[in-house]
Amino acid sequence: MKKILIANRGEIALRIVRACQDAGYKSVAIASEADMHALYARSADEIFPLKGNAPIETYLNQEAILDIAKKSGADAVHPGYGLLSENEVFAAAVEAAGLIWIGPPAEAISQLGDKVKARAIARKVGAPLLxxxxxxxxxxxxxxxxxxxxxxxxxxxxxxxxxxxxxxxxxxxxxxxxxxxxxxxxxxxxxxxxxxxxxxYVENARHVETQCLVDWKGTVAVLATRDCTLQRRQQKLIEEAPAPFLSNAQIDELKKASVGILGEVGYRGAATCEFLVTANGIYFLEVNTRVQVEHPVTEEVTGVDIIREMFDIAEGKTLPFTDVAVRGHSIEFRINAEDPWADFRPVPGKIRRLRLPGGPGVRIDFGYAEGDTIPPYYDSLVGKLIVTGRDRQQALERASRALAELELDGIKSVIPLHRAILQRDEFRTAYQQEFTVHTRWIDAEIDRLSQEARALDGQSSAQEVDLPQTKYVVEEKPDAAIYRVGIKAPLSGLVLEVCVKVGDRINRGDVVAIMESMKMEQSISADESGVVTEINVIQGAFIEMDADLMGLD
The missing domain is CATH 3.30.1490.20 (ATP-grasp fold, A domain)
Structure with missing residues (x-):
């Protein structure tokens, strides 16, 4: 390999660009119209535009991406995470085009990417299932x-x-x-x-996983465990390595299941096997056939550069290790452009001020810089703060300091939530032993965390939610006045469904439309009661914040 096309964007694209620089490869970035001046695009050796902004016409456009690979002279493709990273059709098309696919074989993606097939494989090798x-x-x-x-x-x-x-x-x-x-x-x-x-569904469970690498000879190295219990909307928010408070027997069970599953499908490359740990035992969830968002915490405690290892495996090299010593403890905080006090509503916009922390044990993997604009078309991840210490206690101490130093203005973010979580005894102590903190803990505790975040910030109230203001226009008529309430979009995004039609009578709080913004589905509710007089959007349309969705009398 000499030149690698990165079929992704944002933070992970920049991570791969930097790995290319370290390894001596040329990097080729692709960018939608909204991303042409993004940090990763500015950092790559070459940048090629993709027409449009919607994922389906840009980062999911296989034909366009393969065409760029040919034009650029790239000889390999790294898919990052998300988007096309677990698409077996794209993996096969890359190899059919004579390029090196920096990932697992298409057949392995097909078997493990389908959760039902993956469960059958897990069942075959004796991994426990719900x-x-x-x-x-x-x-x-x-x-x-x-x-x-x-x-x-x-x-x-x-x-x-x-x-x-x-x-x-x-x-x-x-x-x-x-x-x-x-x-x-x-x-x-x-x-x-x-x-x-x-x-x-198990209410009180931990989410743990193993980070694995597999070479061409089928050698499986389980680098370390991770804990990803802290989630909102079933999506990870805080991750740790190694997963704390596991017994040696539990770790052995996780490793045995991981090696068995990956060996069964002839895997190659980086993989993450995910499990639930409950009071009644461990249960297999799924395999992610790609690099994970949370891979840095494993790198910090093992010294293994996972992206570089993916390069080496793609080059046909064998792993120089089968077992890795784990030293210290690392915690990753995802910094998302979301309002945690408004049901984690995504809030794209311009970063007007960004001050990043430093000092011992602090690593910053951000996809944006001060002055950059976060577009509404993609996920809400701004970057990741990774903090490492000699043990979990020191990592927590450094994390408190680092989060206090971190300043992000211009958009709302989950930073205040992270600060509040760090103050909770359940998180700081051995909560996992009693399952007092579980995968739904943030959702269940969000009101209390909001109050505690307000107290930490010394504010009289939590962050305000920017909801559209109802506008009243009075049309003078001889015998009546008609009060028109316009329902506006509270965010930029894709209209998934219009739930009402002209003439429908609706009540305050009724869902009138469903939108998707930054990979999150949002229900749009009426602020007032009335009758729908007009609908100004159609299903499948992308609309901006404050756009008129419909008229209401």
Whole structure:
């Protein structure tokens, strides 16, 4: 390999650009119109434009990306995470074009990227699984029968894809139909495949995983464990390595299952095997056939550059190790452009001020710099703060200092939430032993965390939520006055569904539309009651914040 095309954007694209520089490869970046002046694009050796902004016409446009690879003279493709990274069709097309695919074989992606197939493989090698319904196109009636047998809650999951997309928890039978429809809609939009399956949901569980590397000879190295329990909306927010408070027997079980699953499919490259740890045992979840967002914490405690190892494996080299010593403890905080006090609503916009922390044990992996604009078309990740210490206690101490130094103005972010979490005894102590902190802990504690964040900031109130203001226009008529309430979009994004039609009478709080912004689905509710007089948007359209969705009398 001499020149690597990076089929991605943002923070991970910049991470791969830097790895190319370290290894002596030329880097080729691709960029949508909104990303042409992004930090990763400015850093790459070459940059090629993609027409448009929507993911489907840019970073998911396989034909356009392969055409750029040919024009640029690239001889390899690294897909990063998300987007096309777990698309077996793209992996096969890259190799068919005579390029090196820096990832696992297409067949391995196909087997493990399909969660139902992956569960069958896990079952074959003896990995423990939760009860599930995996019969392809599942009907509401089939799901009801499953609930009658196993009880509630259950979780509906996209059969293909990951990252928390296409996942819905069902706690009452009345919401089963609507949640299945929502999961299938989101899965279809995110992965082009609406198929979902159903699984028993464990309320109080930890999310742990193993970071693995596999070379051409089939040698599997399990580098370390990670804990990714701290999540919102089933998406990770804080990650640690190694996963704390696991027994040696639990670690051995995780490693054995990981090696067995990857060996069964003839894997090659970087992989992450994910599990739930519960009071009753460990259960296999899925395999991510790519590098993970949280890979830096493993790098910090093992000294292994995972991106460089992916390069070497793609070059046909064998792993120089099978076991790695783990030293110290590392914690990663995802810095997302989201308002944590408004249901984690995404807030794209311009970064007017950015002051990054430093000092011992601090690593910064950001995809944006001061003055950059975060576009509304992609995910909300601004960057990652990774803090490492000789043990978990020192890592927590350094994290408190680093988060206090971090300043991000111009957009709202989850930084205040991170600061509040660090003050909680449950997080700082051995919470995992009693499962007092679990995968739904942030969602359950968000109101208290909001109050504590307000106290930490010395504010009289939490961050204000910028909701659109209702406008009243009075039309003078001889015998009546008509009060028109315009419903505006509270964010920029894609219109997934218009839930009302002209003439419908709606009440305050009714959902009138569903939008997607920065990979998150948002329900748009009416601020006032009335009758819909006009609808100004169509399904599939991309609209800007404050756009007029519909008129209301």
């Amino acid at each position: 009860p599930s319904l995996e019969d392809g196109n599942i009907t509401v009636e089939q799901a009801q029968t499953f609930v009658e047998k196993h009880g509630l809650p259950i979780i509906i999951k996209a059969q293909n894809g990951g990252g928390g997309r296409g996942m819905r928890i069902v706690r009452t039978i009345d919401e089963l139909g609507s949640q299945m429809a929502a999961a299938e809609r989101e899965a279809g939009l995110a992965f082009g495949r609406p198929e979902c399956f159903v699984e028993v």
